[in-house]
Amino acid sequence: MRAYMFHGPGDLRMEGVEPGKPGPGEVAVEIKAAATCGTDLKSYRRGHPTLFPTLPARFGHEFAGIVTEVGEGVTKFAPGQRVVAANTCPCGSCWACTIGRESLCENLQYLNGAFAEQIVIPKAIVERNTYEIPETLPFEAAAPLEPLSTVVHGMAESGIALGDTVVVNGAGPIGQMYIRLAQLRGASVISADMSAGRLAQAEAAGAIATVNLSEYETTAERAAAIRAITPHGRGADVAVEAVGLPEVWEQTVQCLRPGGTAVLFGGPKAGSTFTVDAVAMHYKEYKMVGVYHHAPRYVQIAVHLLSTGKFDGLTLCTEVRPLDALVESLEDMSRGVGSKYILRP
Secondary structure, X not given: OEEXXXXXOOEEEEEEOOOOOOOOOOEEEEXXXXXXXXXXXXXXXXXXXXXXXXXXXXXXXXXXXXXXXXXXXXXXOOOOOEEEEOOEEOOOOOHHHHOOOHHHOOOOEEOOOOOEOEEEEOHHHHHHHEEEOOOOOOHHHHOOHXXXXXXXXXXXXXXXXXXXXXXXXXXXXXXXXXXHHHHXXXXXXXXXEOOHHHHHHHHHHOOOEEEEHHHXXXXXXXXXXXXXXXXXXXXXXXXXXXXXXXXXXXXXXHOEEEEEEEEEOOOOOOXXXXXXXXXXXXXXXXXXXXXXXXXXXXXXXXXXXXXXXXXXXXXXXXXXXXXXHHHHHHHHHHOOOOOOEEEXX
């Protein structure tokens, strides 16, 4: 079968590999749709020591498809079922899992290989993070389950409530997810970004106002422009960072109202730092929350949102392309041409 193999930064090749055979507890899936994401782009550019501890390695982690074969002992799934799966599963027994912080699991089991014709889902992920999806849910809409699950996690940590004013810094796919889910909570959302095209997508997602940050030079000026359009210019009840740049982390904290919460979501590169005004932190009682990855409960909620149509995964898709367009799609993403591509094997 055809599958993409990652050989190192910038070196991604379509190769012929043997299809996997499911072992005990495992499930083989014919992939019908796979989605690109920012992590794929970062990994393609500079590698990823956690996702790819050895090379070459299978590539991609967002997918949906049809079960073709099940391993010994599997009773939850059968050939012909339409399924979607998360990309990891926590161990359930390390210190983090035992205190309910499964996103910090020390023994996360990863699943890579979505950009291919077939994938075998490991036993632990089959048991805890794989779901049947209804006929009404297109494979293309189900494929972005993993990033939606991480945003559900962020929403759980955010404290966003009915009537809140929420600022989302970054209008890419993650930012758009936050915009839509915050509205489900009854919040009014302001979107801030450097790209007019992404801001147009934010408006389509339901943002009540947008701020084009390309018009301002400093972080302080950008934060001030955002605060100016919040109620009474006071700032946001909750501000979300959805970019992964230290200066945007700082901007996110600076656009809060007194007592507001900053959700620091985007993953910066190694060695990144950011600064906070200690006086403002003390006297304005800001709260800062770091958010990483997902947990089975958040995956379950994300599947429900997708399956019921409360969140339409297709709204994140720039274009549907054939599998052999993966490298082209990643290069387009790096140039800011589109945000998320769905690939069909």
